[in-house]
Amino acid sequence: MNFWNDPLKVAADWLTGIFVGWGMNDIFAHVLVVFLGIFVLIMILMVIDIFLVWIERKVVARFQDRIGPNRLGPFGLIQPFADIVKLMIKEDTTPDGADKVVYNIAPMLSMMSVLILWAVVPLAPVMIGVDLNAGALFIIAAGSIGTLSIIMAGWSSNNKFSVIGAFRQVAVMVSFEVPMLAVMLIPTIFSGSMGMNSIIQSQNIWFVFISPLAALIFLIAAIAELGRAPFDLAEGESELVAGFNVEYSGMKFGMFYAGELLHAFTFGGFWAILFFGGYRFFGLEQVSPFLAIVIILFKALVGYWVIMWVKYTVMRIRIDQMLAFNWKFLTPVAFVLVMVTALMNVLLRGAGSWLYITGMFLSNVIVAWVSLEIVRSIGKKERERVEGVKVVAEAHH
Amino acid sequence: MTAEQIIFLIVGAATLIAGFLVVTVRNLVHAALWLVATLFGVAIIYTLLNAGFLAVVQVVVYIGAIAILFIFAVMLTRRQAAETGASVNKNWWAGALMSVLTFAALALLLQSWSGFSKTASAVPSGFDAINQLGDALTSSAGYVLPFEVASVLLLAALVGAVYLAFNKK
Amino acid sequence: MNEWIYVGLFIIVGLIIPVGAIGVAWILGPKKPNPVKQSTYECGIEPVGEGWVQFKAQYYIFALVFLVFDVETVFLFPWAVKLAQLGMFAVIEGIVFILILIAGLVYTWRKGMLEWV
Numbered sequence: 223m224n225f226w227n228d229p230l231k232v233a234a235d236w237l238t239g240i241f242v243g244w245g246m247n248d249i250f251a252h253v254l255v256v257f258l259g260i261f262v263l264i265m266i267l268m269v270i271d272i273f274l275v276w277i278e279r280k281v282v283a284r285f286q287d288r289i290g291p292n293r294l295g296p297f298g299l300i301q302p303f304a305d306i307v308k309l310m311i312k313e314d315t316t317p318d319g320a321d322k323v324v325y326n327i328a329p330m331l332s333m334m335s336v337l338i339l340w341a342v343v344p345l346a347p348v349m350i351g352v353d354l355n356a357g358a359l360f361i362i363a364a365g366s367i368g369t370l371s372i373i374m375a376g377w378s379s380n381n382k383f384s385v386i387g388a389f390r391q392v393a394v395m396v397s398f399e400v401p402m403l404a405v406m407l408i409p410t411i412f413s414g415s416m417g418m419n420s421i422i423q424s425q426n427i428w429f430v431f432i433s434p435l436a437a438l439i440f441l442i443a444a445i446a447e448l449g450r451a452p453f454d455l456a457e458g459e460s461e462l463v464a465g466f467n468v469e470y471s472g473m474k475f476g477m478f479y480a481g482e483l484l485h486a487f488t489f490g491g492f493w494a495i496l497f498f499g500g501y502r503f504f505g506l507e508q509v510s511p512f513l514a515i516v517i518i519l520f521k522a523l524v525g526y527w528v529i530m531w532v533k534y535t536v537m538r539i540r541i542d543q544m545l546a547f548n549w550k551f552l553t554p555v556a557f558v559l560v561m562v563t564a565l566m567n568v569l570l571r572g573a574g575s576w577l578y579i580t581g582m583f584l585s586n587v588i589v590a591w592v593s594l595e596i597v598r599s600i601g602k603k604e605r606e607r608v609e610g611v612k613v614v615a616e617a618h619h
Numbered sequence: 620m621t622a623e624q625i626i627f628l629i630v631g632a633a634t635l636i637a638g639f640l641v642v643t644v645r646n647l648v649h650a651a652l653w654l655v656a657t658l659f660g661v662a663i664i665y666t667l668l669n670a671g672f673l674a675v676v677q678v679v680v681y682i683g684a685i686a687i688l689f690i691f692a693v694m695l696t697r698r699q700a701a702e703t704g705a706s707v708n709k710n711w712w713a714g715a716l717m718s719v720l721t722f723a724a725l726a727l728l729l730q731s732w733s734g735f736s737k738t739a740s741a742v743p744s745g746f747d748a749i750n751q752l753g754d755a756l757t758s759s760a761g762y763v764l765p766f767e768v769a770s771v772l773l774l775a776a777l778v779g780a781v782y783l784a785f786n787k788k
Numbered sequence: 789m790n791e792w793i794y795v796g797l798f799i800i801v802g803l804i805i806p807v808g809a810i811g812v813a814w815i816l817g818p819k820k821p822n823p824v825k826q827s828t829y830e831c832g833i834e835p836v837g838e839g840w841v842q843f844k845a846q847y848y849i850f851a852l853v854f855l856v857f858d859v860e861t862v863f864l865f866p867w868a869v870k871l872a873q874l875g876m877f878a879v880i881e882g883i884v885f886i887l888i889l890i891a892g893l894v895y896t897w898r899k900g901m902l903e904w905v
Contacts, residue, residue, distance in 0.1 A: 264801050317828050353791065397854060404861055414869060474813075545902070688848070753870030784849050
């Protein structure tokens with residue numbers, strides 16, 4: 223048991239020893255150490271968050287053929303700190319007629335709902351966070367609090383744009399929670415547990431190879447849950463000014479902004495945990511916990527990059543299209559996939575692992591292909607209908 | 620008093636206060652938000668009872684869906700946020716008396732129950748509540764029929780809601 | 789129980805950090821409110837009517853449909869946890885459970901309740 227193999231336990235034992243040496247109660251010392259550990263973890267997350275601002279700005283610049291921040295420090299790395307200073311010393315205005323208490327609580331709840339997600343993130347085999355046996359549902363529960371914070375922010379701002387934005391965002395979030403919950407059943411079926419660490423442990427083969435369609439649906443639902451393009455109806459700069467956070471300024475806006483970036487990064491992490499083996503990478507995670515942390519953070523960054531890629535490539539869709547896409551396409555497909563996966567899981571259980579993976583993969587491909595074919599034929603009919611309406615309208619003129 | 624009891628007392632008191640505010644505040648959205656606080660307090664009490672799964676479900680379903688539904692309903696039906704009429708009628712004292720009496724009767728009954736002062740026995744290590752629940756819901760000797768009936772119940776709720784909304788038009 | 793103490797601590801720390809950040813900003817930032825600065829605006833003119841606009845009933849319908857499916861999926865989680873150790877019977881049971889609700893979705897769809905009109 224040395225520092226390189228289990229740094230958390232060594233540090234915790236060392237600190238507990240010191241606190242007990244000061245004459246503290248055993249349990250109290252333990253709780254205090256855990257408290258400090260969580261505090262340090264969240265501080266690290268906030269530092270990562272600051273750099274996410276830089277990453278986001280750099281990546282969006284590249285997608286739009288610009289350079290991005292490049293003046294302050296090497297590669298503009300100091301830029302986010304300048305942003306923080308600006309947010310800190312900016313005047314914090316509260317609009318007339320705003321509901322002050324709700325208005326001030328909303329950004330805090332928004333940030334909190336993102337930070338508590340990290341309670342269930344296993345960073346390394348020896349740093350599994352809180353190994354809740356309801357881990358998958360915990361993600362959704364934290365998301366519910368996020369939804370609530372958005373509706374609080376929108377309602378309390380006394381602004382039509384923010385109310386409309388909040389309502390649209392909540393409609394998106396609650397809708398896409400259904401396919402997200404449904405595809406979370408699939409890693410649960412494979413691993414026989416909802417705990418994040420057990421899901422990682424049972425991924426000798428990444429679940430993305432067993433169920434690629436589930437990984438894709440999770441990504442789409444996650445993007446909607448994050449309120450990012452093409453589902454950013456809440457913020458729609460061109461329609462709703464900035465949506466639910468239009469009246470916020472200074473650090474309170476900063477909380478929403480930082481919360482959104484960290485949320486995207488976190489869901490990149492959950493995508494990695496549920497479908498890409500989390501901290502596992504060809505046994506490298508066993509070498510050192512530090513390596514495992516690097517692996518999971520790298521995978522989370524890749525997931526974050528994919529989310530950004532979608533955001534800066536795809537255009538915003540209308541709310542009716544968004545809801546139709548969810549309820550008439552994604553939700554039925556997700557439930558069909560759950561049924562097919564459950565059935566194939568039983569049928570192929572006795573078979574060899576290669577047969578199992580191939581069968582699962584093929585069943586996913588078939589479900590995806592069939593649903594896309596159905597959508598294609600419906601889309602064709604819809605286009606013909608719209609064309610027909612146009613022709614009739616022109617004939618009347 | 621153990622730490623658990625202290626946490627329970629604080630959370631219980633906060634839940635009760637929030638519940639009281641739900642029915643007394645004049646602003647309907649505030650009432651809905653206090654309801655969220657009450658439901659969250661109940662979720663914490665579930666965790667104190669070692670029912671983690673239930674606590675998470677409480678947050679997902681009650682805060683994530685039902686509270687949102689309430690706020691939507693308030694926003695859809697009302698022009699004004701604040702209720703202007705009186706929230707009690709002149710018989711409020713009779714209602715208060717009845718509830719105090721009911722509470723006293725329940726407390727009296729529970730006092731005479733032998734299990735009232737016992738502390739809960741510890742959950743055996745390795746006990747997985749979700750696994751047990753899954754067992755109960757799926758094994759043919761368990762609650763298969765209620766499991767399916769729950770689905771039919773949800774279907775009936777959905778059809779009923781759609782029917783009501785459809786007929787309104 | 790024990791693990792939920794950690795989650796509770798996470799919630800507390802998760803609240804302390806944003807409260808601290810906003811608090812520091814409140815101390816550092818200037819505070820010179822005046823009625824004109826705080827007045828709301830809308831598309832470059834004064835707002836018309838009150839901020840609380842009435843919404844269409846469609847939001848409510850979608851929230852209702854969501855509630856039903858939310859509860860359904862929560863029911864399915866214990867089933868999914870146990871599925872690897874169970875036979876065909878449990879799988880069929882779960883599939884019947886899902887199919888009953890898909891019937892509900894189809895009914896809602898056919899009734900035109902999923903249209904945004």
